[in-house]
Amino acid sequence: MTSLKTALYDRHVALGARMVDFAGYQMPLNYGKGQLQEHHLVRSGAGLFDVSHMGQVRFQGPDAVAVVNRLITNDLQALPDGKALYTACCRDDGGILDDLICYRRSVTDVLIVVNASNVAKIVAWFESRATGESRPVDVSDQYALLALQGPKAAEILSAAHPAAMTMRPFQLSSFEDPRFGAVLVASTGYTGESGFELFVAPERAVTLSDHLLERGAEPIGLGARDTLRLEMKYALYGNDIDETTNPLEAGLGWVTKLDKPEGFIGQDALRAIAAAGVTRKLVGIELEGRGIARHGYGVHVPGGESVGVVTSGTIGPTVGKAIAMAYVATAQSAMGTRLEVDIRGKRSEAVVCKTPFLTRPRL
Amino acid sequence: MKAAPRTFRYTQDHEWASFDLNVGRTVRVGITEYAESQLGDIVYVDLPAVGTELRQHEAFGTVESVKSVSDLMSPVSGRVVAINDGLVDAPDAINKDAYGAGWIVEIEASDSAELDALLTPDAYDTYVGGLG
Numbered sequence: 001m002t003s004l005k006t007a008l009y010d011r012h013v014a015l016g017a018r019m020v021d022f023a024g025y026q027m028p029l030n031y032g033k034g035q036l037q038e039h040h041l042v043r044s045g046a047g048l049f050d051v052s053h054m055g056q057v058r059f060q061g062p063d064a065v066a067v068v069n070r071l072i073t074n075d076l077q078a079l080p081d082g083k084a085l086y087t088a089c090c091r092d093d094g095g096i097l098d099d100l101i102c103y104r105r106s107v108t109d110v111l112i113v114v115n116a117s118n119v120a121k122i123v124a125w126f127e128s129r130a131t132g133e134s135r136p137v138d139v140s141d142q143y144a145l146l147a148l149q150g151p152k153a154a155e156i157l158s159a160a161h162p163a164a165m166t167m168r169p170f171q172l173s174s175f176e177d178p179r180f181g182a183v184l185v186a187s188t189g190y191t192g193e194s195g196f197e198l199f200v201a202p203e204r205a206v207t208l209s210d211h212l213l214e215r216g217a218e219p220i221g222l223g224a225r226d227t228l229r230l231e232m233k234y235a236l237y238g239n240d241i242d243e244t245t246n247p248l249e250a251g252l253g254w255v256t257k258l259d260k261p262e263g264f265i266g267q268d269a270l271r272a273i274a275a276a277g278v279t280r281k282l283v284g285i286e287l288e289g290r291g292i293a294r295h296g297y298g299v300h301v302p303g304g305e306s307v308g309v310v311t312s313g314t315i316g317p318t319v320g321k322a323i324a325m326a327y328v329a330t331a332q333s334a335m336g337t338r339l340e341v342d343i344r345g346k347r348s349e350a351v352v353c354k355t356p357f358l359t360r361p362r363l
Numbered sequence: 364m365k366a367a368p369r370t371f372r373y374t375q376d377h378e379w380a381s382f383d384l385n386v387g388r389t390v391r392v393g394i395t396e397y398a399e400s401q402l403g404d405i406v407y408v409d410l411p412a413v414g415t416e417l418r419q420h421e422a423f424g425t426v427e428s429v430k431s432v433s434d435l436m437s438p439v440s441g442r443v444v445a446i447n448d449g450l451v452d453a454p455d456a457i458n459k460d461a462y463g464a465g466w467i468v469e470i471e472a473s474d475s476a477e478l479d480a481l482l483t484p485d486a487y488d489t490y491v492g493g494l495g
Contacts, residue, residue, distance in 0.1 A: 036404045315406045
């Protein structure tokens with residue numbers, strides 16, 4: 001299968017990107033300056049990511065919010081219009097089908113962003129399990145998705161959209177511009193920085209991207225996106241969460257409303273898991289020895305038996321340490337617990353630490 | 364990317380060997396710019412101890428980037444006579460100057476026939492060109 005290209009493909013190549021295949025798309029890994037530098041540019045300035053590979057599913061109809069609410073673990077009914085909601089979407093047994101952002105544009109219009117690798121699966125799931133008048137429509141082809149992230153993001157976007165300066169986190173707004181057409185703006189992201197995700201028609205994506213780059217944003221690839229999200233302990237579907245994991249053990253209990261009155265798929269199973277207590281937890285660990293703990297590496301008690309497995313790991317460019325996420329047995333999940341990671345046959349000392357790994361004074 | 368230096372020799376594992384030291388059969392060894400650019404930002408280098416005996420095409424250390432970890436494969440058989448200690452604290456020297464300050468080890472080769480069989484710069488450039 002040949003991989004797909006986003007509307008910005010030619011722009012990435014012109015900007016010197018190293019392109020890689022990701023979830024069936026040719027995506028920029030980095031733009032030649034190096035991944036670490038791109039990471040720092042997002043933390044200190046503003047970075048522009050092409051995340052058009054992600055999918056969008058829309059529910060429209062009088063019962064859109066109610067229909068979606070039965071498909072997700074978080075509570076979209078309790079959310080006001082014009083806000084975004086992070087949530088898991090589970091199987092009947094509580095296994096995570098995907099993690100999603102639901103944009104409640106109104107009670108009759110919900111737009112959902114789906115991980116690229118899960119679009120076909122989620123659309124099929126929604127089609128088979130959605131109950132009500134509103135039906136899911138795959139609208140992925142209608143949008144290019146740009147993420148503008150970093151402390152300078154609001155100022156950069158404000159030239160086209162002055163309201164960007166005053167948007168609160170997880171808020172929605174939109175603007176129309178003769179150059180960019182209709183743009184849906186959400187103050188969401190995957191970096192730990194303030195910023196926006198911009199839904200724009202694919203044929204306008206290059207114009208909007210060029211405008212933001214001219215205003216001072218730097219193009220950033222998937223490589224830095226991974227280290228930025230890891231410093232925040234944001235889960236990556238396929239690495240840290242999948243159908244064999246449940247939201248309670250994955251640290252997504254905060255988006256799992258076990259008492260949601262109208263119920264949701266997986267609720268009974270998750271209530272049972274909660275009542276019995278989770279057997280393992282996704283924790284953050286810091287490595288004290290050399291090396292990087294990578295996906296699949298074993299986690300052990302010091303000098304002893306296996307108690308878990310690493311799901312993601314890197315050098316945190318901002319935190320300045322080797323960090324990782326790992327599922328470990330609940331008994332070994334308390335902060336400060338000493339562990340060892342098997343790095344290609346050598347045990348490296350590690351400790352369960354506070355997350356997010358990145359801590360800063362909030363403004 | 365720069366063309367491979369003309370006086371060096373190369374392997375299909377993307378190591379280079381330089382005879383520029385002019386000390387008998389001792390070669391200086393590193394990884395090529397192609398390898399460096401594929402790895403991305405290098406954050407750790409594991410070096411062998413001086414005195415370690417190596418065999419051609421066997422792993423003698425690792426180089427780890429944010430993205431991935433790769434074995435370092437010895438271009439020749441022989442004994443490690445020097446290591447670039449500076450890489451322990453500044454592994455990014457390989458990214459900055461793969462053919463110079465980013466050298467990794469020096470090996471006293473035990474078999475000059477192995478040296479003669481290494482890829483020429485043109486052969487290596489052609490090989491890399493074929494990798495797309």
